[in-house]
Amino acid sequence: MKSGILVVMEVRAGEVKRASFEALTAARGLKDALGGEVSCLVIGSDLDGPIEAVRGAGADRVLAARSEEVATYSTEGYGRAGLAAIEETNAGLILLPATALGRDLGPALAALSGAAYAAECTGLEMNDGALEVRRPVYAGKAVATVRSRTERLVASLRPNVFRIQEAEGASAAPVTELNFEPGPIRARVTDVKASSKDRPDVAEAEIVVAGGRGVGGPEGFAPLEELADVLGAGVGASRAVVDLGWRPHSEQVGQTGKVVSPNLYLAFGISGAIQHLAGMQTSKVIVAVNKDPNAPIFKVADYGIVGDLREIVPALKEALARELS
């Protein structure tokens, strides 16, 4: 594989997403083994803030792809910006967060640059001088270890897996303005509507409060939402309750929903179907509350409580509110 690492930073509404810094930390960890520089790419129209946020984070170099045409995301515009950065740096490894944006842009960059592509990676390690990438398959029911057969690899990294380490004593990296032609763009984002609630997305949250059929009905999620807000948590749901229409699909955790690995996953009234367990079993700590002591969820729960969640959730909320205040 070629030397040099390029990290595509995700900028949303002027903010550099946390998962991008996780990818940058992973890149710095591989720099000595792979050789070359670590470059960060930021794409957008208003980049001064993001560039400042990225410059001191330990990259050797920052590339700015600036154009009104890429003020919002498009596979084509961002793809051309990314390709220009790959050509400028000649990097062998291209990292990006496995967010909606990264999962869309990653394969495009691989196609444009003729690279191999590994999605949702959870491990990057050198073995015998070669980079080995670990990635869950079958929604985490198995883990594949892969290597690139080409001289270039694009890898999207699952959020919340690679921990951010501050780059101590990092100096402000030099900034290069990229020359690139963003158009023609045939498919483009014309509007972005923030979800009404001010809660982290289940895939990004460090704590997840999830409910299943045992919650009893759509209204049964209100106490879970209150608990989530005490914890600053995201809300998740089992496939059963999404299929019943109690919760939106964006909250579904499992094989046909989102695969999550928060620090703390609290499962209420979720029996633990195999396709749900696949989506959350890499959580660091799992708590389960269920009235059925034989529910499969208890097999993976670090801490299980048997009982009526309608009593336990409010009690837990009160106790946590006191504990965290």
Added chain:
Amino acid sequence: MNVFVCLARVPDTATRIQIAPDGKSIATDGVTFVINPYDELALEEGVRFKEAHDAELTVLHVGPEDFQKDLRQCLAKGADKAVHLKATGPMGPAGIAALLAEEIRPHLPAVVFTGKQAVDGDVGATGVMLAHELDLPVVTKISSFSVEGEKVVCTREIEGAVETIETSLPAVFTCEKGLNEPRRAGLKEIMAAKKKPLEVKEVTAPEPRLELVRLELPPERPEGRIIGEGVEAVPVLIDLLRNEAKVL
């Protein structure tokens, strides 16, 4: 405008995965294989498009195994013809996209639907790479689709927001749950599907760009522990979260 729907064959999501003795594949004994659930959404959207625009709908599948029964089901649900590109050996998304593109190219302009990812490898690259091969725009993970004059307006859920995306046609779309409710085929349609064309073509897949070193089961979690019953267990839980797990 022709319509194409690309389908993958995957283990049913209720499958308990076991690793085969070669350490690089899954044991398939007793495993039920189905059409990838996201591709079912793609098929439904393709049928709706076909019905609204009086187009011809072809379903495409790339893979080594027999898939006739499932492809017949697609024909019963409204596809006009099915093509199975039969390739053996390991395949990656770039190779699959190249094979699909070769099949679709003579029939352009075309609108193409496929799932956002196949629930085996969970890569989610084929649609984007196919669009690249065909030089078409792509919209991934669509949760709604509507044709408005010359353009298509879609929505996509991203972290904490919903994007509206506009594209010209022809284009490639990858489908997310919530897009539609796939239909069931009636007996009459199932009978009629037996007469629809289903072609199997032998093809050679390009070498995958990734080498699979090994496949293994994830590390097992420590055996679960029940710490108590009812509200009395709440203070115990908080103590454990704070002092043992250290996550508060």
